[in-house]
Amino acid sequence: MYVSVKGGEQAIANAHAWLAERRRGDAEQPEITAAQIAEQLGLAVDRVMAEGACLDRDLAALALKQARGDGTEAAFLLRAYRNTLPRFGYTAPLDTGAMQVQRRVSATYKDLPGGQVLGPSFDYTHRLLDVALAGQNGEPPPAPLAEAGVEPMPRVTGMLAQEGLMARDTASDAEPPDLTREGLRFPANRALALQAMARGDEGFLLALGYSTQRGYGNSHPFVGEIRMGAVPVEFTPPELGFAIDIGDVVVTECQMVNQFAGNAETPPQFTRGYGLVPGQNERKAMAMSLVDRALRAKELGEELTAPAQDAEFVLYHCDNVESTGFVEHLKLPHYVDFQSELEKLRGIRARWAADRGETP
Numbered sequence: 001m002y003v004s005v006k007g008g009e010q011a012i013a014n015a016h017a018w019l020a021e022r023r024r025g026d027a028e029q030p031e032i033t034a035a036q037i038a039e040q041l042g043l044a045v046d047r048v049m050a051e052g053a054c055l056d057r058d059l060a061a062l063a064l065k066q067a068r069g070d071g072t073e074a075a076f077l078l079r080a081y082r083n084t085l086p087r088f089g090y091t092a093p094l095d096t097g098a099m100q101v102q103r104r105v106s107a108t109y110k111d112l113p114g115g116q117v118l119g120p121s122f123d124y125t126h127r128l129l130d131v132a133l134a135g136q137n138g139e140p141p142p143a144p145l146a147e148a149g150v151e152p153m154p155r156v157t158g159m160l161a162q163e164g165l166m167a168r169d170t171a172s173d174a175e176p177p178d179l180t181r182e183g184l185r186f187p188a189n190r191a192l193a194l195q196a197m198a199r200g201d202e203g204f205l206l207a208l209g210y211s212t213q214r215g216y217g218n219s220h221p222f223v224g225e226i227r228m229g230a231v232p233v234e235f236t237p238p239e240l241g242f243a244i245d246i247g248d249v250v251v252t253e254c255q256m257v258n259q260f261a262g263n264a265e266t267p268p269q270f271t272r273g274y275g276l277v278p279g280q281n282e283r284k285a286m287a288m289s290l291v292d293r294a295l296r297a298k299e300l301g302e303e304l305t306a307p308a309q310d311a312e313f314v315l316y317h318c319d320n321v322e323s324t325g326f327v328e329h330l331k332l333p334h335y336v337d338f339q340s341e342l343e344k345l346r347g348i349r350a351r352w353a354a355d356r357g358e359t360p
Contacts, residue, residue, distance in 0.1 A: 023068050037061040046250075046279025047071055051320060052078030053180065053199040055249055055278050072201075076321050092234040092243055096253050096276070097155070099229040103280075106156050107223040108257060114153030119228060120280070156224040157255045157272050167260065167271045188311055193295055194288075198277055200318030202284040208294075208308040209287035216306035217294045224257040224272065226282050252277050254285035258293045263301050271300065 024031065038045055038061035048060040052075040060078055067073035103119025106112055118124065160166035176191040184196065197205060212219040230248040237244065256273035260266075273293030275285035294308035307313050317323060353359065 023066070032065065034058060034061040034065050037064050043280060044069075044071060046281050047202060047284075048074045048078060050278045050281060050284065051075035051199055051201060052082065054078050054082040072320050072324055076324060079321055089235065089238075091246075092236070094231045094233065094249075094251065094276075096227065096231055096251065099227055099231045099251075099253075100248070101153060101227055101229040102250075103228040103282075104153060104225065105223070106225045108156055108225075112156065112159075114149065114151050121282075153227075155255065157257065157270075160224075160257070160270055165269055166257075167266070167269050169272070184315055186312055188315055190292070190296070193311060193315060194274065194276070194292065196315045197275070197288045197291060197318060200288075201320035201323070202281070202287070204318050204320070204323075205284060205287040205291055208314060209290035211306065212290050212294050212308050217290075217297075217308045218302070218305070219290065219294065220259055221273065221290060221293070222257040223286065224255040226252065226254045226285065228252045228280050228282060250279055252280055252282045252285045254282060254289045256286070256289040256293060260300060271296070 035058075038057045041061075041064070044064060045057055045060045048064055048071055049055055049057065051071070052060065052063065054060070056078075059081065060074065063074035063077040063081075064071070066077060101114075101117055101119075103121060104114065104117040105119075106116065110116075157166050161168055177185075177189070177195070179192060179195040179199075184192070188196075211217065213221070228250070230250050232245050233247055233249055234243040235246050236242060252275075254275040256275075257270050258273060260269055260271045262268035271293065273289035273291070273296075275288030275292060277285050277288065291308050291314060294306065295311055295314060297304055297309040302309075304310065
């Protein structure tokens, strides 16, 4: 039971004022701008855009500033704002094969067509604090430039499929569900599951992905390929009747290669797990691809033994905005509920004491 409570308006107004003061911080320090956040805290902005399901760097940066750096709160703010916007239509599916690649690595082949592109990544740093960043030490030297490659970059999973070693995903002409317009329904098809995970909480998916490697999902994956770069977005305005390029979005794509023992109808082969997230966020893309493969266990006739293989467990709980609301609502007044529980417990204890001839 939920009971409306009204009161304490002045206390709430004071709390808002105190929050604004804390957000601003020391007034002697220059205030950080949303533009600075967008440019210098880019990975945090990318994560907020993904979990807020709104690809707007400026708005995501503003949400981070307003939320004092709390990524979950910022995602909540961004998603709430997005829900006020009109819907003009749907773009065409992204063709990640046309990506302007900034990073592309594979753990399955050292030398592959198009080469390895290390790109901007922490993978090759020493994880030592750079104390020079604590002060104003000028601009870093410009990164070296090279001519853009012209050699095609075929997908590793496509190369394996040509040998008949990779299970082919079946294409479907069915209209995919839209999670932003309809709630979760089970059984959830793969398109719906991928939507839910794309805007799901990175930490939750990371933990589930990790669990599949620790024996809770019978997974021995290989990173077939990770790509990050800009992909053109096409939209067909009704008044034109043909597709036009309306801009580019940066995305991270991961295709994980997993073993599959086969069955009476299917020979042993590799299967894939897939992850695609906005911005540069390969940790989440990798975790998403691990969980995607785990969720395909039933489809592939594998035994269901782990949480990551349970679609209802994964998809109901991966949304950090919904999870936050459900957990944090416990802070709201539950005075009537608690008094009811209190009286019930007192009565039970009184009967318990009476049965033993004791004084309650």
